[in-house]
Amino acid sequence: xxxxxxxxxxxxxxxxxxxxxxxxxxxxxxxxxxxxxxxxxxxxxxxxxxxxxxxxxxxxxxxxxxxxxxxxxxxxxxxxxxxxxxxxxxxxxxxxxxxxxxxxxxxxxxxxxxxxxxxxxxxxxxxxxxxxxxxxxxxxxxxxxxxxxxxxxxxxxxxxxxxxxxxxxxxxxxxxxxxxxxxx
Amino acid sequence: xxxxxxxxxxxxxxxxxxxxxxxxxxxxxxxxxxxxxxxxxxxxxxxxxxxxxxxxxxxxxxxxxxxxxxxxxxxxxxxxxxxxxxxxxxxxxxxxxxxxxxxxxxxxxxxxxxxxxxxxxxxxxxxxxxxxxxxxxxxxxxxxxxxxxxxxxxxxxxxxxxxxxxxxxxxxxxxxxxxxxxxxxxxxxxxxxxxxxxxxxxxxxxxxxxxxxxxxxxxxxxxxxxxxxxxxxxxxxxxxxxxxxxxxxxxxxxxxxxxxxxxxxxxxxxxxxxxxxxxxxxxxxxxxxxxxxxxxxxxxxxxxxxxxxxxxxxxxxxxxxxxxxxxxxxxxxxxxxxxxxxxxxxx
Numbered sequence: 245x246x247x248x249x250x251x252x253x254x255x256x257x258x259x260x261x262x263x264x265x266x267x268x269x270x271x272x273x274x275x276x277x278x279x280x281x282x283x284x285x286x287x288x289x290x291x292x293x294x295x296x297x298x299x300x301x302x303x304x305x306x307x308x309x310x311x312x313x314x315x316x317x318x319x320x321x322x323x324x325x326x327x328x329x330x331x332x333x334x335x336x337x338x339x340x341x342x343x344x345x346x347x348x349x350x351x352x353x354x355x356x357x358x359x360x361x362x363x364x365x366x367x368x369x370x371x372x373x374x375x376x377x378x379x380x381x382x383x384x385x386x387x388x389x390x391x392x393x394x395x396x397x398x399x400x401x402x403x404x405x406x407x408x409x410x411x412x413x414x415x416x417x418x419x420x421x422x423x424x425x426x427x428x
Numbered sequence: 429x430x431x432x433x434x435x436x437x438x439x440x441x442x443x444x445x446x447x448x449x450x451x452x453x454x455x456x457x458x459x460x461x462x463x464x465x466x467x468x469x470x471x472x473x474x475x476x477x478x479x480x481x482x483x484x485x486x487x488x489x490x491x492x493x494x495x496x497x498x499x500x501x502x503x504x505x506x507x508x509x510x511x512x513x514x515x516x517x518x519x520x521x522x523x524x525x526x527x528x529x530x531x532x533x534x535x536x537x538x539x540x541x542x543x544x545x546x547x548x549x550x551x552x553x554x555x556x557x558x559x560x561x562x563x564x565x566x567x568x569x570x571x572x573x574x575x576x577x578x579x580x581x582x583x584x585x586x587x588x589x590x591x592x593x594x595x596x597x598x599x600x601x602x603x604x605x606x607x608x609x610x611x612x613x614x615x616x617x618x619x620x621x622x623x624x625x626x627x628x629x630x631x632x633x634x635x636x637x638x639x640x641x642x643x644x645x646x647x648x649x650x651x652x653x654x655x656x657x658x659x660x661x662x663x664x665x666x667x668x669x670x671x672x673x674x675x676x677x678x679x680x681x682x683x684x685x686x687x688x689x690x691x692x693x694x695x696x697x698x699x700x701x702x703x704x705x706x707x708x709x710x711x712x713x714x715x716x717x718x719x720x721x722x723x724x725x726x727x728x729x730x731x732x733x734x735x736x737x738x739x740x741x742x743x744x745x746x747x748x749x750x751x752x753x754x755x756x757x758x759x760x761x762x763x764x765x766x767x768x769x770x771x772x773x774x775x
Contacts, residue, residue, distance in 0.1 A: 312443045320439055327432070346431035364429075365440040372445050381448055388438050388446065428429055 247310040254302040261302075262295045269311055273318040279390040280322040280338050281329075290325060294318045319388070341390050344411065348418045349428050364427055371421045375414065382407065383414045560621050 245264050253261035273294055277287035294317045307313035326338060372380050382400065385391045397407040422428045 309443050309447065312446050315446070316439060320436075323432075323435065342431045342435060345434045349429040349431055349434050361437065364437045368437055368440075369442045369445075372441060377448060380445055384438075384441065384445060387435065388441060422429070 247307075250310060251302060251306060254299065255306075262299060265295060265298060265310075265314065266291070269314050272311060273314055276315055276318045276389060277322040279392075280319070280326050282337055286325055286329070287322070290318060290321050293321050297321070337392065338390055341387060344415060345387060348415050348422060350419070363425075367421070367425050367427065371418060375417070379410060379414050382410055386411055561618055564618050 245268070250261060250264045250268065253264060270291065273291055274287055277290040278284070281287050281290065294314060297317050298314055301317075305313070372383070375383065378400070382396055385396045385399075386393070393404050393407050393411070397404045400407070419428075
Protein backbone atom coordinates (compact mmCIF):
# COMPACT_ATOMS: atom_id res chain seq x y z
CA UNK A 245 0.00 0.00 0.00
CA UNK A 246 1.41 3.39 -0.88
CA UNK A 247 1.48 6.51 1.31
CA UNK A 248 -1.55 8.08 -0.30
CA UNK A 249 -3.68 5.02 0.34
CA UNK A 250 -2.52 4.81 3.94
CA UNK A 251 -3.30 8.48 4.54
CA UNK A 252 -6.77 7.98 3.08
CA UNK A 253 -7.34 5.28 5.69
CA UNK A 254 -6.51 7.83 8.38
CA UNK A 255 -8.92 10.31 6.89
CA UNK A 256 -11.60 7.63 6.76
CA UNK A 257 -10.79 6.86 10.43
CA UNK A 258 -10.20 3.28 9.42
CA UNK A 259 -8.06 1.55 12.02
CA UNK A 260 -6.29 -0.40 9.31
CA UNK A 261 -4.35 2.84 8.88
CA UNK A 262 -2.25 2.04 11.93
CA UNK A 263 -1.75 -1.55 10.88
CA UNK A 264 -0.59 -0.53 7.41
CA UNK A 265 1.62 2.21 8.84
CA UNK A 266 3.31 -0.24 11.15
CA UNK A 267 3.76 -2.71 8.32
CA UNK A 268 5.42 -0.13 6.04
CA UNK A 269 7.38 1.95 8.50
CA UNK A 270 7.62 -0.04 11.69
CA UNK A 271 11.22 -1.10 11.14
CA UNK A 272 12.29 2.39 10.08
CA UNK A 273 10.77 4.08 13.13
CA UNK A 274 12.02 1.34 15.41
CA UNK A 275 15.60 1.87 14.25
CA UNK A 276 15.34 5.60 15.00
CA UNK A 277 14.04 4.93 18.51
CA UNK A 278 16.54 2.15 19.12
CA UNK A 279 19.49 4.35 18.09
CA UNK A 280 18.51 6.76 20.86
CA UNK A 281 17.10 4.50 23.54
CA UNK A 282 19.05 1.25 23.05
CA UNK A 283 16.25 -0.60 24.74
CA UNK A 284 13.79 -2.82 22.86
CA UNK A 285 10.87 -2.38 25.21
CA UNK A 286 11.22 1.39 25.37
CA UNK A 287 11.62 1.54 21.61
CA UNK A 288 8.47 -0.53 21.10
CA UNK A 289 6.52 1.72 23.48
CA UNK A 290 7.84 4.66 21.53
CA UNK A 291 6.48 3.12 18.38
CA UNK A 292 3.05 2.65 19.90
CA UNK A 293 3.07 6.30 20.94
CA UNK A 294 4.11 7.24 17.41
CA UNK A 295 1.12 5.45 15.89
CA UNK A 296 -1.18 7.15 18.39
CA UNK A 297 0.30 10.55 17.62
CA UNK A 298 -0.04 9.89 13.91
CA UNK A 299 -3.68 8.84 14.39
CA UNK A 300 -4.36 12.07 16.24
CA UNK A 301 -2.45 14.22 13.78
CA UNK A 302 -3.92 12.83 10.54
CA UNK A 303 -6.31 14.47 9.73
CA UNK A 304 -6.04 17.41 9.55
CA UNK A 305 -2.37 16.98 8.58
CA UNK A 306 -1.72 15.35 5.23
CA UNK A 307 2.02 14.65 5.24
CA UNK A 308 3.79 14.93 1.89
CA UNK A 309 6.32 12.34 3.05
CA UNK A 310 4.68 9.99 5.50
CA UNK A 311 7.91 8.16 6.35
CA UNK A 312 9.70 11.34 7.39
CA UNK A 313 6.62 12.63 9.21
CA UNK A 314 6.55 9.46 11.30
CA UNK A 315 10.32 9.43 11.73
CA UNK A 316 10.29 12.90 13.22
CA UNK A 317 7.53 11.97 15.67
CA UNK A 318 9.48 8.92 16.75
CA UNK A 319 12.69 10.88 17.13
CA UNK A 320 10.99 13.44 19.33
CA UNK A 321 9.26 10.85 21.48
CA UNK A 322 12.44 8.80 21.83
CA UNK A 323 14.43 11.84 22.89
CA UNK A 324 11.81 12.84 25.47
CA UNK A 325 11.76 9.32 26.84
CA UNK A 326 15.54 9.25 26.89
CA UNK A 327 15.67 12.42 28.96
CA UNK A 328 13.06 11.13 31.40
CA UNK A 329 14.67 7.77 31.93
CA UNK A 330 18.29 8.78 31.90
CA UNK A 331 18.38 11.82 34.12
CA UNK A 332 20.94 10.13 36.31
CA UNK A 333 22.49 7.32 34.32
CA UNK A 334 24.09 7.89 30.93
CA UNK A 335 23.49 5.92 27.74
CA UNK A 336 27.03 6.13 26.44
CA UNK A 337 26.18 5.66 22.76
CA UNK A 338 23.58 8.39 22.52
CA UNK A 339 25.43 10.60 25.01
CA UNK A 340 28.38 10.51 22.63
CA UNK A 341 26.13 12.03 19.94
CA UNK A 342 25.06 14.80 22.32
CA UNK A 343 28.60 15.38 23.52
CA UNK A 344 29.74 15.85 19.94
CA UNK A 345 27.00 18.41 19.39
CA UNK A 346 28.15 20.15 22.57
CA UNK A 347 31.29 21.16 20.67
CA UNK A 348 29.17 23.13 18.24
CA UNK A 349 27.49 25.17 20.96
CA UNK A 350 30.56 25.83 23.11
CA UNK A 351 30.72 29.58 23.35
CA UNK A 352 34.11 31.31 23.50
CA UNK A 353 32.66 33.67 26.07
CA UNK A 354 31.28 30.81 28.16
CA UNK A 355 28.00 32.64 28.57
CA UNK A 356 24.66 31.10 27.65
CA UNK A 357 22.86 33.23 25.14
CA UNK A 358 19.16 33.10 24.57
CA UNK A 359 18.15 32.50 20.99
CA UNK A 360 15.12 32.50 18.79
CA UNK A 361 14.12 28.89 18.16
CA UNK A 362 12.58 29.63 14.79
CA UNK A 363 15.63 31.57 13.64
CA UNK A 364 17.82 28.68 14.74
CA UNK A 365 15.80 26.20 12.71
CA UNK A 366 16.01 28.39 9.64
CA UNK A 367 19.68 28.92 10.25
CA UNK A 368 20.33 25.20 10.50
CA UNK A 369 18.56 24.60 7.22
CA UNK A 370 20.67 27.30 5.56
CA UNK A 371 23.80 25.77 7.01
CA UNK A 372 22.86 22.30 5.82
CA UNK A 373 21.94 23.56 2.38
CA UNK A 374 25.39 25.04 1.94
CA UNK A 375 27.14 21.77 2.81
CA UNK A 376 28.24 19.32 0.11
CA UNK A 377 25.66 16.54 -0.14
CA UNK A 378 27.82 13.80 1.30
CA UNK A 379 28.81 15.86 4.32
CA UNK A 380 25.19 16.82 4.90
CA UNK A 381 24.02 13.22 4.71
CA UNK A 382 26.72 11.99 7.08
CA UNK A 383 25.95 14.83 9.52
CA UNK A 384 22.24 14.02 9.54
CA UNK A 385 22.81 10.31 9.89
CA UNK A 386 24.82 11.02 13.04
CA UNK A 387 22.89 13.87 14.60
CA UNK A 388 19.35 13.36 13.37
CA UNK A 389 19.18 9.56 13.19
CA UNK A 390 21.88 9.05 15.91
CA UNK A 391 23.49 6.28 13.87
CA UNK A 392 26.87 5.04 15.04
CA UNK A 393 30.03 6.20 13.26
CA UNK A 394 30.75 2.59 12.37
CA UNK A 395 27.36 2.15 10.66
CA UNK A 396 27.73 5.39 8.74
CA UNK A 397 31.27 4.53 7.64
CA UNK A 398 30.03 1.17 6.43
CA UNK A 399 27.25 2.72 4.34
CA UNK A 400 29.68 5.10 2.66
CA UNK A 401 32.42 2.49 2.33
CA UNK A 402 34.95 4.47 4.24
CA UNK A 403 36.93 3.84 7.39
CA UNK A 404 35.48 4.92 10.74
CA UNK A 405 38.49 7.24 11.03
CA UNK A 406 37.59 9.03 7.85
CA UNK A 407 33.98 9.38 8.94
CA UNK A 408 35.12 10.84 12.28
CA UNK A 409 37.25 13.39 10.45
CA UNK A 410 34.36 14.46 8.25
CA UNK A 411 32.04 14.82 11.25
CA UNK A 412 34.63 16.85 13.11
CA UNK A 413 35.03 19.19 10.16
CA UNK A 414 31.30 19.73 9.82
CA UNK A 415 30.89 20.33 13.55
CA UNK A 416 33.59 22.97 13.35
CA UNK A 417 31.83 24.60 10.41
CA UNK A 418 28.56 24.52 12.36
CA UNK A 419 30.18 26.07 15.41
CA UNK A 420 31.63 28.87 13.28
CA UNK A 421 28.25 29.39 11.67
CA UNK A 422 26.38 29.52 14.98
CA UNK A 423 28.91 32.03 16.33
CA UNK A 424 28.68 34.13 13.20
CA UNK A 425 24.88 34.20 13.35
CA UNK A 426 24.89 35.07 17.03
CA UNK A 427 23.31 31.88 18.37
CA UNK A 428 26.24 31.21 20.69
CA UNK B 429 22.52 27.09 23.94
CA UNK B 430 22.56 23.56 25.31
CA UNK B 431 23.52 20.50 23.30
CA UNK B 432 20.04 19.07 23.82
CA UNK B 433 18.53 22.23 22.34
CA UNK B 434 20.65 21.85 19.23
CA UNK B 435 19.65 18.20 18.94
CA UNK B 436 16.01 19.21 19.19
CA UNK B 437 16.44 22.04 16.71
CA UNK B 438 17.65 19.47 14.17
CA UNK B 439 14.22 17.94 14.46
CA UNK B 440 12.88 20.61 12.09
CA UNK B 441 15.42 20.18 9.31
CA UNK B 442 14.09 20.39 5.80
CA UNK B 443 12.63 17.02 4.84
CA UNK B 444 14.33 17.23 1.46
CA UNK B 445 17.64 16.71 3.28
CA UNK B 446 16.28 13.68 5.10
CA UNK B 447 14.95 12.35 1.79
CA UNK B 448 18.54 12.31 0.50
CA UNK B 449 19.38 9.95 3.34
CA UNK B 450 16.45 7.64 2.61
CA UNK B 451 17.38 7.31 -1.07
CA UNK B 452 21.07 6.81 -0.32
CA UNK B 453 20.42 3.99 2.13
CA UNK B 454 18.18 2.10 -0.27
CA UNK B 455 20.23 2.21 -3.41
CA UNK B 456 23.91 2.30 -2.54
CA UNK B 457 26.11 -0.41 -3.97
CA UNK B 458 29.51 -1.67 -2.99
CA UNK B 459 32.76 -0.73 -4.67
CA UNK B 460 36.15 -2.33 -4.24
CA UNK B 461 39.43 -1.65 -5.91
CA UNK B 462 40.48 -5.28 -6.32
CA UNK B 463 40.20 -7.16 -9.58
CA UNK B 464 37.05 -9.28 -9.49
CA UNK B 465 36.41 -12.64 -11.13
CA UNK B 466 33.01 -14.05 -12.03
CA UNK B 467 33.99 -17.55 -10.89
CA UNK B 468 34.90 -16.26 -7.45
CA UNK B 469 31.59 -14.49 -7.18
CA UNK B 470 29.62 -17.59 -8.18
CA UNK B 471 31.46 -19.65 -5.58
CA UNK B 472 30.92 -16.94 -3.04
CA UNK B 473 27.15 -17.03 -3.33
CA UNK B 474 26.45 -20.65 -4.22
CA UNK B 475 28.32 -22.14 -1.32
CA UNK B 476 26.65 -20.05 1.32
CA UNK B 477 22.96 -20.88 1.07
CA UNK B 478 22.06 -23.35 3.78
CA UNK B 479 19.62 -24.09 6.53
CA UNK B 480 20.23 -23.10 10.12
CA UNK B 481 18.34 -24.96 12.83
CA UNK B 482 17.31 -21.92 14.83
CA UNK B 483 14.32 -19.64 14.88
CA UNK B 484 14.12 -17.29 11.94
CA UNK B 485 14.80 -13.63 12.53
CA UNK B 486 11.89 -11.27 12.48
CA UNK B 487 12.22 -9.35 9.22
CA UNK B 488 9.95 -6.62 7.98
CA UNK B 489 7.86 -8.99 5.90
CA UNK B 490 7.74 -11.88 8.41
CA UNK B 491 5.97 -11.23 11.69
CA UNK B 492 7.65 -13.29 14.41
CA UNK B 493 4.53 -15.11 15.48
CA UNK B 494 4.11 -16.64 12.04
CA UNK B 495 7.49 -18.33 11.90
CA UNK B 496 7.24 -22.05 12.50
CA UNK B 497 9.65 -24.15 14.50
CA UNK B 498 12.41 -25.51 12.31
CA UNK B 499 13.81 -29.02 12.19
CA UNK B 500 17.48 -29.61 11.73
CA UNK B 501 16.93 -32.22 9.05
CA UNK B 502 14.91 -29.91 6.91
CA UNK B 503 16.84 -28.19 4.21
CA UNK B 504 16.30 -25.77 1.43
CA UNK B 505 18.53 -26.55 -1.46
CA UNK B 506 19.83 -24.55 -4.33
CA UNK B 507 18.39 -25.85 -7.55
CA UNK B 508 19.67 -23.36 -10.04
CA UNK B 509 22.23 -20.66 -10.31
CA UNK B 510 22.56 -18.31 -13.21
CA UNK B 511 24.73 -15.37 -14.03
CA UNK B 512 22.13 -13.17 -15.58
CA UNK B 513 24.07 -10.08 -16.47
CA UNK B 514 27.60 -8.87 -16.70
CA UNK B 515 28.49 -5.44 -17.85
CA UNK B 516 31.73 -3.57 -17.90
CA UNK B 517 32.54 -0.08 -18.96
CA UNK B 518 35.14 2.54 -18.39
CA UNK B 519 34.04 5.40 -16.22
CA UNK B 520 35.80 8.46 -15.08
CA UNK B 521 36.87 8.63 -11.52
CA UNK B 522 34.63 11.45 -10.49
CA UNK B 523 36.33 11.98 -7.18
CA UNK B 524 39.07 13.91 -8.89
CA UNK B 525 37.24 15.24 -11.88
CA UNK B 526 36.36 18.58 -10.34
CA UNK B 527 37.00 22.19 -11.02
CA UNK B 528 38.20 24.17 -8.10
CA UNK B 529 39.02 27.70 -7.24
CA UNK B 530 42.18 29.06 -5.80
CA UNK B 531 42.69 31.94 -3.49
CA UNK B 532 45.40 34.20 -2.30
CA UNK B 533 45.29 35.75 1.12
CA UNK B 534 42.34 37.85 0.16
CA UNK B 535 38.96 36.17 -0.21
CA UNK B 536 38.77 36.83 -3.93
CA UNK B 537 39.10 34.09 -6.47
CA UNK B 538 42.20 34.37 -8.58
CA UNK B 539 42.19 31.34 -10.84
CA UNK B 540 40.57 28.03 -11.71
CA UNK B 541 42.01 24.67 -12.66
CA UNK B 542 40.42 21.43 -13.81
CA UNK B 543 41.89 18.18 -12.62
CA UNK B 544 42.24 15.47 -15.24
CA UNK B 545 40.27 12.35 -14.44
CA UNK B 546 41.52 8.79 -14.63
CA UNK B 547 39.19 6.15 -16.05
CA UNK B 548 38.40 3.02 -14.07
CA UNK B 549 36.74 -0.16 -15.29
CA UNK B 550 33.46 -0.86 -13.56
CA UNK B 551 32.14 -4.41 -13.75
CA UNK B 552 28.68 -5.39 -12.62
CA UNK B 553 27.61 -9.00 -12.25
CA UNK B 554 24.13 -10.10 -11.41
CA UNK B 555 23.41 -13.63 -10.31
CA UNK B 556 20.17 -15.35 -9.53
CA UNK B 557 19.84 -18.40 -7.37
CA UNK B 558 16.67 -20.43 -7.06
CA UNK B 559 16.07 -22.45 -3.92
CA UNK B 560 13.29 -24.89 -3.21
CA UNK B 561 11.95 -26.33 0.01
CA UNK B 562 11.12 -29.91 -0.95
CA UNK B 563 10.31 -30.87 2.61
CA UNK B 564 6.88 -31.24 4.15
CA UNK B 565 7.53 -28.64 6.84
CA UNK B 566 8.09 -24.92 6.74
CA UNK B 567 11.76 -24.10 6.88
CA UNK B 568 13.95 -21.07 7.08
CA UNK B 569 16.09 -20.26 4.09
CA UNK B 570 19.18 -18.60 5.46
CA UNK B 571 21.02 -16.43 2.99
CA UNK B 572 24.45 -15.40 4.09
CA UNK B 573 27.08 -13.53 2.19
CA UNK B 574 30.73 -13.35 3.08
CA UNK B 575 34.09 -12.64 1.58
CA UNK B 576 36.04 -9.68 0.41
CA UNK B 577 33.47 -8.36 -1.98
CA UNK B 578 30.64 -5.98 -1.41
CA UNK B 579 27.42 -7.22 -2.96
CA UNK B 580 24.18 -5.35 -2.94
CA UNK B 581 21.79 -8.03 -1.88
CA UNK B 582 18.26 -8.01 -3.16
CA UNK B 583 16.61 -11.20 -2.05
CA UNK B 584 12.93 -11.66 -2.53
CA UNK B 585 10.37 -14.34 -1.99
CA UNK B 586 8.10 -15.44 -4.78
CA UNK B 587 4.96 -17.48 -4.35
CA UNK B 588 2.26 -18.23 -6.80
CA UNK B 589 0.67 -14.80 -6.84
CA UNK B 590 2.80 -12.63 -4.69
CA UNK B 591 6.17 -10.97 -4.75
CA UNK B 592 7.60 -9.27 -1.69
CA UNK B 593 10.84 -7.52 -2.39
CA UNK B 594 13.11 -7.03 0.60
CA UNK B 595 16.03 -4.92 -0.51
CA UNK B 596 18.95 -4.47 1.81
CA UNK B 597 22.38 -2.98 1.57
CA UNK B 598 25.38 -4.89 2.73
CA UNK B 599 28.53 -3.27 4.00
CA UNK B 600 31.80 -3.21 2.13
CA UNK B 601 34.67 -5.24 3.46
CA UNK B 602 37.97 -3.50 2.94
CA UNK B 603 40.38 -6.28 3.71
CA UNK B 604 40.69 -9.69 2.08
CA UNK B 605 39.58 -11.76 5.02
CA UNK B 606 36.38 -13.72 4.32
CA UNK B 607 33.71 -13.22 6.93
CA UNK B 608 29.99 -13.11 7.19
CA UNK B 609 28.46 -9.84 6.17
CA UNK B 610 24.81 -10.30 6.84
CA UNK B 611 22.26 -13.01 7.34
CA UNK B 612 18.72 -13.06 6.06
CA UNK B 613 16.06 -15.56 7.02
CA UNK B 614 13.14 -16.29 4.77
CA UNK B 615 10.24 -18.46 5.71
CA UNK B 616 9.83 -21.11 3.06
CA UNK B 617 6.69 -23.15 3.11
CA UNK B 618 6.75 -26.65 1.66
CA UNK B 619 7.29 -26.58 -2.11
CA UNK B 620 7.91 -22.82 -1.99
CA UNK B 621 10.52 -21.47 -4.34
CA UNK B 622 12.76 -18.64 -3.22
CA UNK B 623 14.83 -16.65 -5.62
CA UNK B 624 17.74 -14.52 -4.51
CA UNK B 625 19.45 -11.93 -6.64
CA UNK B 626 22.94 -10.73 -5.90
CA UNK B 627 24.54 -7.80 -7.61
CA UNK B 628 28.25 -7.20 -7.28
CA UNK B 629 30.02 -4.14 -8.56
CA UNK B 630 33.77 -3.79 -8.62
CA UNK B 631 36.27 -1.35 -10.03
CA UNK B 632 39.59 -2.01 -11.63
CA UNK B 633 42.43 0.33 -12.39
CA UNK B 634 43.85 0.58 -15.90
CA UNK B 635 46.41 -2.17 -16.46
CA UNK B 636 48.92 0.02 -18.19
CA UNK B 637 50.50 2.77 -16.16
CA UNK B 638 52.33 5.74 -17.42
CA UNK B 639 56.10 5.54 -17.16
CA UNK B 640 57.57 7.14 -14.09
CA UNK B 641 59.69 10.05 -15.16
CA UNK B 642 60.11 12.93 -12.81
CA UNK B 643 58.58 14.98 -10.06
CA UNK B 644 55.94 17.40 -11.24
CA UNK B 645 57.42 20.81 -11.66
CA UNK B 646 57.08 22.83 -8.53
CA UNK B 647 55.58 26.19 -9.31
CA UNK B 648 57.92 29.04 -8.64
CA UNK B 649 55.72 30.68 -6.06
CA UNK B 650 55.64 27.46 -4.01
CA UNK B 651 59.40 27.27 -4.18
CA UNK B 652 59.40 30.63 -2.50
CA UNK B 653 57.43 29.41 0.47
CA UNK B 654 59.52 29.07 3.57
CA UNK B 655 58.83 26.86 6.51
CA UNK B 656 60.44 26.76 9.90
CA UNK B 657 59.92 25.27 13.32
CA UNK B 658 60.33 26.49 16.84
CA UNK B 659 62.98 25.23 19.25
CA UNK B 660 60.98 22.19 20.30
CA UNK B 661 60.16 21.15 16.76
CA UNK B 662 56.53 21.27 17.77
CA UNK B 663 55.28 23.99 15.49
CA UNK B 664 55.83 24.57 11.83
CA UNK B 665 54.47 27.51 9.99
CA UNK B 666 54.98 28.95 6.59
CA UNK B 667 55.22 32.36 5.04
CA UNK B 668 54.61 33.21 1.47
CA UNK B 669 56.84 35.27 -0.66
CA UNK B 670 55.66 36.77 -3.86
CA UNK B 671 52.34 38.13 -4.95
CA UNK B 672 50.09 35.16 -4.48
CA UNK B 673 49.94 31.47 -3.74
CA UNK B 674 48.68 29.00 -6.28
CA UNK B 675 48.14 25.30 -5.75
CA UNK B 676 49.15 22.86 -8.46
CA UNK B 677 47.57 19.41 -8.75
CA UNK B 678 49.17 16.95 -11.09
CA UNK B 679 47.49 13.73 -12.20
CA UNK B 680 44.93 12.91 -9.58
CA UNK B 681 44.23 9.20 -9.06
CA UNK B 682 41.58 6.98 -7.51
CA UNK B 683 41.99 6.14 -3.83
CA UNK B 684 43.64 3.26 -2.12
CA UNK B 685 41.05 1.90 0.26
CA UNK B 686 42.76 2.96 3.46
CA UNK B 687 42.50 6.59 2.49
CA UNK B 688 39.26 6.57 0.64
CA UNK B 689 38.25 9.65 -1.30
CA UNK B 690 41.88 10.66 -1.63
CA UNK B 691 44.11 9.78 -4.51
CA UNK B 692 45.44 6.64 -6.16
CA UNK B 693 49.14 6.08 -6.32
CA UNK B 694 51.04 4.86 -9.31
CA UNK B 695 54.49 3.55 -8.43
CA UNK B 696 57.07 6.30 -8.28
CA UNK B 697 54.64 9.06 -9.13
CA UNK B 698 54.48 12.14 -7.00
CA UNK B 699 51.67 14.52 -6.58
CA UNK B 700 50.38 17.21 -4.33
CA UNK B 701 47.85 16.49 -1.66
CA UNK B 702 46.15 18.46 1.04
CA UNK B 703 46.53 16.76 4.38
CA UNK B 704 45.39 17.13 7.95
CA UNK B 705 46.57 15.01 10.83
CA UNK B 706 45.52 15.08 14.44
CA UNK B 707 45.34 12.93 17.51
CA UNK B 708 42.46 10.47 17.45
CA UNK B 709 41.88 10.62 21.18
CA UNK B 710 42.05 14.35 21.47
CA UNK B 711 40.17 15.38 18.38
CA UNK B 712 37.52 16.91 20.58
CA UNK B 713 40.05 19.49 21.66
CA UNK B 714 41.07 19.99 18.07
CA UNK B 715 44.71 19.12 18.63
CA UNK B 716 46.79 19.22 15.51
CA UNK B 717 50.30 17.82 15.39
CA UNK B 718 50.81 17.26 11.70
CA UNK B 719 53.80 19.54 11.69
CA UNK B 720 55.78 17.30 14.03
CA UNK B 721 54.94 14.22 12.04
CA UNK B 722 55.85 15.75 8.74
CA UNK B 723 59.18 16.89 10.03
CA UNK B 724 59.95 13.59 11.72
CA UNK B 725 58.74 11.37 8.93
CA UNK B 726 60.20 13.31 6.10
CA UNK B 727 57.09 13.99 4.09
CA UNK B 728 57.86 16.83 1.74
CA UNK B 729 55.82 19.69 3.13
CA UNK B 730 55.73 22.86 1.14
CA UNK B 731 53.09 24.87 2.90
CA UNK B 732 51.57 24.77 6.35
CA UNK B 733 48.83 26.43 8.22
CA UNK B 734 48.86 26.74 11.98
CA UNK B 735 45.14 27.21 12.46
CA UNK B 736 44.03 23.66 11.89
CA UNK B 737 47.19 22.05 10.69
CA UNK B 738 46.14 21.54 7.10
CA UNK B 739 49.06 21.57 4.71
CA UNK B 740 50.21 20.75 1.21
CA UNK B 741 52.47 17.80 0.75
CA UNK B 742 54.21 16.16 -2.15
CA UNK B 743 53.85 12.42 -1.62
CA UNK B 744 54.39 9.10 -3.34
CA UNK B 745 53.07 5.59 -2.90
CA UNK B 746 55.81 4.91 -0.34
CA UNK B 747 54.49 7.70 1.83
CA UNK B 748 51.22 5.81 2.13
CA UNK B 749 52.96 3.22 4.29
CA UNK B 750 54.30 6.02 6.45
CA UNK B 751 50.83 7.42 6.81
CA UNK B 752 49.45 4.02 7.77
CA UNK B 753 52.08 3.75 10.49
CA UNK B 754 51.11 7.17 11.73
CA UNK B 755 47.47 6.11 11.89
CA UNK B 756 48.43 3.00 13.84
CA UNK B 757 50.07 5.27 16.39
CA UNK B 758 46.74 6.81 17.22
CA UNK B 759 46.32 9.64 14.77
CA UNK B 760 43.65 10.49 12.27
CA UNK B 761 44.68 11.40 8.77
CA UNK B 762 42.53 13.10 6.24
CA UNK B 763 43.76 13.27 2.66
CA UNK B 764 42.19 15.18 -0.14
CA UNK B 765 43.16 16.49 -3.55
CA UNK B 766 45.13 19.63 -3.01
CA UNK B 767 42.30 21.72 -4.38
CA UNK B 768 40.05 20.79 -1.50
CA UNK B 769 41.00 23.73 0.68
CA UNK B 770 38.57 26.29 1.94
CA UNK B 771 39.37 29.94 1.69
CA UNK B 772 39.30 30.57 5.40
CA UNK B 773 41.91 27.91 5.99
CA UNK B 774 44.59 29.88 4.27
CA UNK B 775 47.36 31.26 6.43
